[in-house]
Amino acid sequence: MHNDVVIEVDHVGKIFKLPHEKHSSVKSLILNFYKRDKSYEEQRALNDVSFTVKKGEFFGIVGRNGSGKSTLLKLLAGIYTPSRGGVTVQGKLTPFIELGVGFSPELSGRDNVFLSGALLGFNRREVRAMYDDIVNFAELERFMDQKLKNYSSGMQVRLAFSIAIRARGDILLLDEVLAVGDAAFQQKCYDYFEELKQAKKTVVFVSHDMSAVKRFCTRAIYIEEGKLTYEGDPLAIADEYTVANINPEDNEAADENAPINSDGYKLDAKITSRSADRLKLTLNYSSKNDKELYLGISVLKDGASIGELNTIKSLRLKGKGTVSYDLDIGVYNAGTYRLTAALFTLWNKKLVASASDRNEFVIKNGDETRGAALKLTDTWELERSVATGHED
Amino acid sequence: MRQFLTKQNRALLSELVRTDFKLRYQGSVLGYAWSLLRPLFIFAILYVVFIKFLHVDYGVPHSAVYLLLGIVIWNFFNEMTVLSLGSIVGRADLIRKIRIPRWIIVFSSSLSTVINLLLNLVVIGVFMAINNVSLSSTALLLPLILLEVYILGLGLSLFLSAAFVKYRDVSYIWEVVMQAGFYLTPLLYPISRLPSLTVKKLVLLNPMGQAIQDARYSLITHKTLTSHRIFNGGWHSLIPFMLVILIFVGGLAYFKSQANSFAENL
Numbered sequence: 264m265h266n267d268v269v270i271e272v273d274h275v276g277k278i279f280k281l282p283h284e285k286h287s288s289v290k291s292l293i294l295n296f297y298k299r300d301k302s303y304e305e306q307r308a309l310n311d312v313s314f315t316v317k318k319g320e321f322f323g324i325v326g327r328n329g330s331g332k333s334t335l336l337k338l339l340a341g342i343y344t345p346s347r348g349g350v351t352v353q354g355k356l357t358p359f360i361e362l363g364v365g366f367s368p369e370l371s372g373r374d375n376v377f378l379s380g381a382l383l384g385f386n387r388r389e390v391r392a393m394y395d396d397i398v399n400f401a402e403l404e405r406f407m408d409q410k411l412k413n414y415s416s417g418m419q420v421r422l423a424f425s426i427a428i429r430a431r432g433d434i435l436l437l438d439e440v441l442a443v444g445d446a447a448f449q450q451k452c453y454d455y456f457e458e459l460k461q462a463k464k465t466v467v468f469v470s471h472d473m474s475a476v477k478r479f480c481t482r483a484i485y486i487e488e489g490k491l492t493y494e495g496d497p498l499a500i501a502d503e504y505t506v507a508n509i510n511p512e513d514n515e516a517a518d519e520n521a522p523i524n525s526d527g528y529k530l531d532a533k534i535t536s537r538s539a540d541r542l543k544l545t546l547n548y549s550s551k552n553d554k555e556l557y558l559g560i561s562v563l564k565d566g567a568s569i570g571e572l573n574t575i576k577s578l579r580l581k582g583k584g585t586v587s588y589d590l591d592i593g594v595y596n597a598g599t600y601r602l603t604a605a606l607f608t609l610w611n612k613k614l615v616a617s618a619s620d621r622n623e624f625v626i627k628n629g630d631e632t633r634g635a636a637l638k639l640t641d642t643w644e645l646e647r648s649v650a651t652g653h654e655d
Numbered sequence: 656m657r658q659f660l661t662k663q664n665r666a667l668l669s670e671l672v673r674t675d676f677k678l679r680y681q682g683s684v685l686g687y688a689w690s691l692l693r694p695l696f697i698f699a700i701l702y703v704v705f706i707k708f709l710h711v712d713y714g715v716p717h718s719a720v721y722l723l724l725g726i727v728i729w730n731f732f733n734e735m736t737v738l739s740l741g742s743i744v745g746r747a748d749l750i751r752k753i754r755i756p757r758w759i760i761v762f763s764s765s766l767s768t769v770i771n772l773l774l775n776l777v778v779i780g781v782f783m784a785i786n787n788v789s790l791s792s793t794a795l796l797l798p799l800i801l802l803e804v805y806i807l808g809l810g811l812s813l814f815l816s817a818a819f820v821k822y823r824d825v826s827y828i829w830e831v832v833m834q835a836g837f838y839l840t841p842l843l844y845p846i847s848r849l850p851s852l853t854v855k856k857l858v859l860l861n862p863m864g865q866a867i868q869d870a871r872y873s874l875i876t877h878k879t880l881t882s883h884r885i886f887n888g889g890w891h892s893l894i895p896f897m898l899v900i901l902i903f904v905g906g907l908a909y910f911k912s913q914a915n916s917f918a919e920n921l
Contacts, residue, residue, distance in 0.1 A: 279919060341754040342754050342918045343918055344915045344916070358753050359753045359754075364749065364753045365748065365753065367678065369678055370678070374674070378671075380670075381666045381671070382667060382670075382749070382753060382755065384666070384667070385666060386666035387666065
């Protein structure tokens, strides 16, 4: 394990044994003893998944419902043990994966804070010291002596979140935390994520919220039917997820005809030349079959996409080859920009490969930019101007 | 031991016990007082039935306190195993969502019953004072005897709580076993009424029978028939202790073998 690798998932598989008729009674156990092997169905929740998370990464796990991403998170958290392979974690993980675990509806808000604190490994003295901060952050000062069952679900989430962010640990695991809460609360979540990102905390983040994935994740994996189908750029993955979910029926139908396997596709991209106002990105692609493909590139600044272009209309590719993309960088203001490239199949618009190389270009100029990405060179024209004098 | 009782584990344990206690008397008017009132009422019933109506002769002085002590220790054992049996299933929400040592859950529910036991011992102290029971130095052995009952109960609790995750019949089976145990343990009847010496010996091989008789001996009267006495101090009198160790080690081993799959079996 390298020094900066904090989580290593090595060929992990997880099989659940789902009994056809659950042996919840001793009688059925005895009656079925001899045919025990046949009495359950194996469900492969995860199959041969390998990846690593490095220190300081905001690592996204994306996938549809039932794809196995929550199982994966539970394996990381040590709640499940893998059936095959191994999970190695360097450092302390936060032990919980959801908000409000262990909340007891019959206890007061105050008691629940102490109980949850203990679940995070804090003793009473430590919880007492942070109690006021927790309550203030949750904006629940007036309600702490009420029973939790009388809280609205929004209040419960606020309290849970406010406790959860106190968790100490080298690696944070977050599952679907943004699924609830109003806009103001979501903003708080985002602010907290931003803080984590700034502080270079290692975060493993499972979410359906693709805008959050795009905004925060530095790397991501895509899990499909228990398999890791794609690893790399969170923007491409988030787009893939969005496409896969807009037309799930189309995709499933297509999948049945010819299951796609991204193993056979390769794409690499390199900046091959650069002048003051032009930049050339050269892309090499190869495909395992003769299906039509297209390329897409994105320009990113601070992790957000500021421009995208694909070749659907202009360039359809087959087999393998080299494509170059000529970029006018004269329009960019000062800053660091990143180029990502991805290869898609034309027939079902599925992402099959993305360039893992890190292509960055830095623009330095003296213009005052106020952080805007593009240097607009369009022209102004005065159409009408009338003096108004001083009315008041 | 140090690795088990880290600062975090201790904090969690105390918080879980606290929660158990708060939730147990949730919504009752008398609250914690029930911890004391319940055994008092049970004792009053047994006292009236066995001593006033049936005139059972225990052949010992202070027979009322003698009877009460047995009931208190049995109830401790009964309550601990029954509560712990459902503890893992009852805390499924925690087990499925958070990585905490699983044994802490069983341990905390067993500690809750220890608190009840201590309260009940206070009641016994009051009755001993009323009955003018004179304390002898053997009373110092009582904590050791109670520790033996605790270890036996904990071993069974570990086994039962883990087995209950897979087989829900366990709770019904255990109810029947405890009912049988109640009568196989010399709680309500004097040992002298048992038909033969062999039966007497068998009853005192039962760790609960041995522990309760020893507790009565140490605290109330030296006239109590203990297993040490019935076997004339022979090695047979060690069998109950060996059973306790065997049950504890077996229970712990089974729990450990199952603990990793609780989350998926629940």
